[in-house]
Amino acid sequence: xxxxxxxxxxxxxxxxxxxxxxxxxxxxxxxxxxxxxxxxxxxxxxxxxxxxxxxxxxxxxxxxxxxxxxxxxxxxxxxxxxxxxxxxxxxxxxxxxxxxxxxxxxxxxxxxxxxxxxxxxxxxxxxxxxxxxxxxxxxxxxxxxxxxxxxxxxxxxxxxxxxxxxxxxxxxxxxxxxxxxxxxxxxxxxxxxxxxxxxxxxxxxxxxxxxxxxxxxxxxxxxxxxxxxxxxxxxxxxxxxxxxxxxxxxxxxxxxxxxxxxxxxxxxxxxxxxxxxxxxxxxxxxxxxxxxxxxxxxxxxxxxxxxxxxxxxxxxxxxxxxxxxxxxxxxxxxxxxxxxxxxxxxxxxxxxxxxxxxxxxxxxxxxxxxxxxxxxxxxxxxxxxxxxxxxxxxxxxxxxxxxxxxxxxxxxxxxxxxxxxxxxxxxxxxxxxxxxxxxxxxxxxxxxxxxxx
Numbered sequence: 001x002x003x004x005x006x007x008x009x010x011x012x013x014x015x016x017x018x019x020x021x022x023x024x025x026x027x028x029x030x031x032x033x034x035x036x037x038x039x040x041x042x043x044x045x046x047x048x049x050x051x052x053x054x055x056x057x058x059x060x061x062x063x064x065x066x067x068x069x070x071x072x073x074x075x076x077x078x079x080x081x082x083x084x085x086x087x088x089x090x091x092x093x094x095x096x097x098x099x100x101x102x103x104x105x106x107x108x109x110x111x112x113x114x115x116x117x118x119x120x121x122x123x124x125x126x127x128x129x130x131x132x133x134x135x136x137x138x139x140x141x142x143x144x145x146x147x148x149x150x151x152x153x154x155x156x157x158x159x160x161x162x163x164x165x166x167x168x169x170x171x172x173x174x175x176x177x178x179x180x181x182x183x184x185x186x187x188x189x190x191x192x193x194x195x196x197x198x199x200x201x202x203x204x205x206x207x208x209x210x211x212x213x214x215x216x217x218x219x220x221x222x223x224x225x226x227x228x229x230x231x232x233x234x235x236x237x238x239x240x241x242x243x244x245x246x247x248x249x250x251x252x253x254x255x256x257x258x259x260x261x262x263x264x265x266x267x268x269x270x271x272x273x274x275x276x277x278x279x280x281x282x283x284x285x286x287x288x289x290x291x292x293x294x295x296x297x298x299x300x301x302x303x304x305x306x307x308x309x310x311x312x313x314x315x316x317x318x319x320x321x322x323x324x325x326x327x328x329x330x331x332x333x334x335x336x337x338x339x340x341x342x343x344x345x346x347x348x349x350x351x352x353x354x355x356x357x358x359x360x361x362x363x364x365x366x367x368x369x370x371x372x373x374x375x376x377x378x379x380x381x382x383x384x385x386x387x388x389x390x391x392x393x394x395x396x397x398x399x400x401x402x403x404x405x406x407x408x409x410x411x412x413x414x415x416x417x418x419x420x421x422x423x424x425x426x427x428x429x430x431x432x433x434x435x436x437x438x439x440x441x442x443x444x445x446x447x448x449x450x451x452x453x
Contacts, residue, residue, distance in 0.1 A: 013308035016300070017048035018231065018417030025367045028440045028451045033367035036422035040229075041178050041345045041413035042371055044209055046293070047231040053296040054233075054289055064288050065257060065279075079288050082295035083278070089298035090223055090240050091214035097243045097278045100236065100291050104205040105130040107224035107239035108172070110281055111201055112138065114249035119168040122159055122198070124152070125379040126179075126335065131172045131203040131224075132379075138170075145383045148336055149185040153192050160196035169198035175207030179377050179384070179411070181317075181345030182336050183207070190219045201241070205229050209415055210313060210343035212306045215241065227294040231301070231416065236290025247276050255283035301416070309416050313344050316414055316423050320346055323427030329353075329434050333384040333409060344418070347375070347411040349385065350434060355408040356449040361438045364451045366429040368422075371411040381409055 015021075024032040037045055057078065062071030064079045083098045092098065101107045112134040115121070121135040124143045132142075141159055146152035156171065163169060171193040176183050190200045201222040204213050208225045215223055222241030228234045251258040251274055258280050261273040274280050301309065321338075324330045329351040334340065350358055359372035374381045387407055412426060441452040 013312045015419050016304060016416045018045040019051055020045050028364040036368040036425055038412045038414055038426055039369050039371050040415045043228045044231050044415055045417055046233050047297060047300050049300045050232050050293050050296040054293050064286050075288055079291055082291045085295040085298050086238055091216050092240055095243060096241055097246055098240045099278045099281050101239055102235060103237040104224045104226040107237050109134040110239055110252045113252050114245050116168040119170055120163055121170045123172045127174055128178050129376040153185060153188045156189055157192045160198055165197060171198050171200045174203045176343045178206050179347050179375050179380050180334050181342035182340045186218050227290055230297045232293035232297045236287050236294050251283060252281040253283040258283035317344055319423050327431055327434050344415055345413040347409045349409050355410050357442055359410055360442055360449040361433055362429055365439055368426055368429055373408050375411055
């Protein structure tokens, strides 16, 4: 959909109500302003609908799977019905398992823990650290950053063709970059992987909040995502997909809930029979409120309709990209080019500005919250900035002082709860800061740029 068409249709979809939409913050220049939360890629604000659902359930909270009382039975039903809701949201196959975790990072570490012996993992250097780093006990092939979707597929095909065709293999790929917002050719990568006998796990942390994710349509084997990026509170995540590797492995965590039977042996040891269901990897008392919040968010996004949500987001993307393009000092980071389809995640650098200084000025002088740094995707950001992707860097702000160049970027991100005014204020702020400079003095404190007092 073009920007003009989306603009014409935006009246069909207003921003979804989110928590914090009326919060005001002080400005160093005086007065207050409604906070513009433009850091959705880190954590999206919770939908009001999700918060209301959780609040309505909270008085009925009970121990899941462990009690005969009414509240325990009610909570157990809610927990397991949430599993069904998530499976429907992801288009799971009939024999897939939905496992509740703490986050995308936790989900991918769980999958890493259940890999078959001698499994080889293939992962692009462009991945978020959550999907780049968990594979410590496997043979890992790191693939260079591609510059087109077609190159991504060819790079994977070439790497897979050189491997032992009889051993197990896993390809880990993102659905949408947390740095550039660009959509990856997931379906084509999955086809290439399967043609060479490999399986695929999709990191959908940035994709699921913006686009429908269908396991069967994309033909991936597993999907991982986090609740706190899907308009739910912190502390919950999902790994959904094929059950065989999950059932064949030892539990991710050993403890109550994962075990079906435990008995002492005559020699004094313990025999354990583990569950074959998702409970095998959900030991301990589950985060029932977190799980319910994910299910509520899945329902809310489905009912709102992804077609209208995507159309409105593309309209906002158009406004931001057009505004940044009008400022010659701004360079937007991209792997696949200006025409690549993307979600509402845009990273950039500004000539003459330290990224931490720029982000601090956006916050202190305009009430706009963005992210600066390497975005837990160090090799990718360094590649995009023309640096050595093998060099090390710290997460978060640089050590450089205001006015000094830093090898970091600024990221603006938005979604279903973002009003027009927030992106319009952002574009105006970028234009004014580049043209006129900051109106306040800043200093570096513990590695972060802050207003001087």
